[in-house]
Amino acid sequence: DGGITQSPKYLFRKEGQNVTLSCEQNLNHDAMYWYRQDPGQGLRLIYYSQIVNDFQKGDIAEGYSVSREKKESFPLTVTSAQKNPTAFYLCASRPPSGGNQPQHFGDGTRLSIL
Amino acid sequence: AQTVTQSQPEMSVQEAETVTLSCTYDTSESDYYLFWYKQPPSRQMILVIRQEAYKQQNATENRFSVNFQKAAKSFSLKISDSQLGDAAMYFCAGGTSYGKLTFGQGTILTVHP
Numbered sequence: 001d002g003g004i005t006q007s008p009k010y011l012f013r014k015e016g017q018n019v020t021l022s023c024e025q026n027l028n029h030d031a032m033y034w035y036r037q038d039p040g041q042g043l044r045l046i047y048y049s050q051i052v053n054d055f056q057k058g059d060i061a062e063g064y065s066v067s068r069e070k071k072e073s074f075p076l077t078v079t080s081a082q083k084n085p086t087a088f089y090l091c092a093s094r095p096p097s098g099g100n101q102p103q104h105f106g107d108g109t110r111l112s113i114l
Numbered sequence: 115a116q117t118v119t120q121s122q123p124e125m126s127v128q129e130a131e132t133v134t135l136s137c138t139y140d141t142s143e144s145d146y147y148l149f150w151y152k153q154p155p156s157r158q159m160i161l162v163i164r165q166e167a168y169k170q171q172n173a174t175e176n177r178f179s180v181n182f183q184k185a186a187k188s189f190s191l192k193i194s195d196s197q198l199g200d201a202a203m204y205f206c207a208g209g210t211s212y213g214k215l216t217f218g219q220g221t222i223l224t225v226h227p
Contacts, residue, residue: 031213042118042205042217043159050212058214088157094213100147100166103215105159 002027006091006106012114013078013085021076021109023091032074033092033103036060043090049074078111086112116141116208120218127196128226134181135191135221137206147209148182148189153220154202162204165189193223201225 004025013019023032031050035043045058049068063082068074074093078085088110092103117140127133139148150162165173165182173180177197181190193200206218 033213033215035217040220042120042219043207043215044217045214048214090159092159100164100209101213102149102161102164103213108157 004091004093004104004106006089006109008109009107011109011111013111014114016080018077018079019085019111021078021089021091021111023074023076023106024072025074025091025093025104025106026072027093027095027104028071029093029104030071030096031094032068033094034058034064034066034074034076035090035092037088037090037108046076046089116143116146116210116216118206118208118216118218120204120206120221122221123219124222124224126224126226127193129196129198131196132192132194133196133223135193135204135206135223137189137191137218139187139189139206139208141208141210143210145211147211148180149207149209149215150178150180150191151205151207151217152200152202153205159205163191196225198225198227 007022033048034046047066049055065077090108091106094103095101119138146167148165152160163175177194179192203220205220207215209215
């Protein structure tokens with residue numbers, strides 16, 4: 001079955017450490033997105049990529065970095081510059097044929113500080 | 115730029131009754147799309163219904179329907195014959211033709227048996 005796989009499900013970060021969240025999709029979607037969700041809040045866009053080797057900052061990109069070397073993969077690195085990384089992170093992808101196509105979401109990664 | 119506002123942090127409904135969740139939006143885009151997503155306790159995001167702004171007819175998906183008032187910039191979700199499985203956080207979201215989504219703050223829906 002096609003879908004989006006996020007790993008790990010839970011991740012812990014030590015002070016000053018970079019950590020990378022994995023997002024893989026086998027839906028053949030061009031566009032991929034990373035969102036952050038804080039408790040009781042909506043989703044906020046971190047980064048997005050419309051095509052391989054290209055990505056743009058979203059609303060809260062500071063302290064995060066991404067790469068898009070393959071169509072299937074869009075990993076997110078939470079750097080030590082992100083001072084409040086504790087949150088739930090969701091990856092999504094979307095088919096290329098127009099804005100009315102809904103985004104498909106992974107099951108998320110919960111990141112906490114040790 | 116888009117903003118999406120959900121003014122009801124929490125709503126409750128009796129099983130089999132009808133409930134309406136409110137959402138207002140603002141956008142400078144002429145071509146945009148509106149969505150309702152459901153997030154149950156599992157945290158998975160599930161598409162409930164979508165509406166293209168250029169369509170005047172309100173979207174319907176089984177027990178879920180929207181009331182899209184373009185001039186008022188309102189996009190409410192009506193859930194008919196509410197079921198226990200409808201209990202979740204509901205998010206309204208606005209999207210552009212190139213796919214960026216802006217989400218509201220969410221409404222927690224409780225369904226009482």
